[in-house]
Amino acid sequence: xxxxxxxxxxxxxxxxxxxxxxxxxxxxxxxxxxxxxxxxxxxxxxxxxxxxxxxxxxxxxxxxxxxxxxxxxxxxxxxxxxxxxxxxxxxxxxxxxxxxxxxxxxxxxxxxxxxxxxxxxxxxxxxxxxxxxxxxxxxxxxxxxxxxxxxxxxxxxxxxxxxx
Numbered sequence: 001x002x003x004x005x006x007x008x009x010x011x012x013x014x015x016x017x018x019x020x021x022x023x024x025x026x027x028x029x030x031x032x033x034x035x036x037x038x039x040x041x042x043x044x045x046x047x048x049x050x051x052x053x054x055x056x057x058x059x060x061x062x063x064x065x066x067x068x069x070x071x072x073x074x075x076x077x078x079x080x081x082x083x084x085x086x087x088x089x090x091x092x093x094x095x096x097x098x099x100x101x102x103x104x105x106x107x108x109x110x111x112x113x114x115x116x117x118x119x120x121x122x123x124x125x126x127x128x129x130x131x132x133x134x135x136x137x138x139x140x141x142x143x144x145x146x147x148x149x150x151x152x153x154x155x156x157x158x159x160x161x162x163x164x
Contacts, residue, residue, distance in 0.1 A: 027069060027098060028125045031057075034096050035067045038123065048087075056083045063092040063119065070095045070102035070122075073109040080118055092119040 039046045039058035048059035058065040064083035068076040076093045084091035093113065095106050106122055113120040 031067050034123050038094060050086050059087060062090055064089040065092040065094060067094050070097050070105035073105045077112050090119060095122045097122050097124050
């Protein structure tokens with residue numbers, strides 16, 4: 001029985017592979033992190049619910065702002081235009097650029113933003129990445145460094161090995 005538990009745990013560790021550059025998602029921080037930082041700073045309403053249950057990421061006095069990772073630039077264009085139409089606010093997009101290659105998506109969005117009077121900004125992850133361990137104000141999620149995850153799993157494996 002103990003060997004089965006150890007085998008399952010080992011398979012789990014191989015599945016998540018804590019030594020990769022990501023743990024449970026493909027991004028350094030969730031979209032909500034960027035949304036919370038920006039919207040709080042500019043005094044907007046986060047997750048403003050429209051009559052049809054869609055949500056504006058941040059509604060300010062002037063803008064209906066859509067946040068998205070750079071590769072989802074086309075989706076952000078459509079959402080910003082829709083939210084603008086429904087709220088009567090100016091459409092705005094904040095693209096999240098996590099890597100240098102994301103600039104190509106920003107440039108694509110810029111072409112359509114100019115033609116459709118959409119205000120386009122971008123944001124990047126914090127330079128020092130110390131905020132991975134910061135608890136988000138609106139969730140119970142803790143962002144832990146990948147090195148810490150690896151240490152935790154090694155400790156658990158050591159305990160399991162001693163028990164067997």
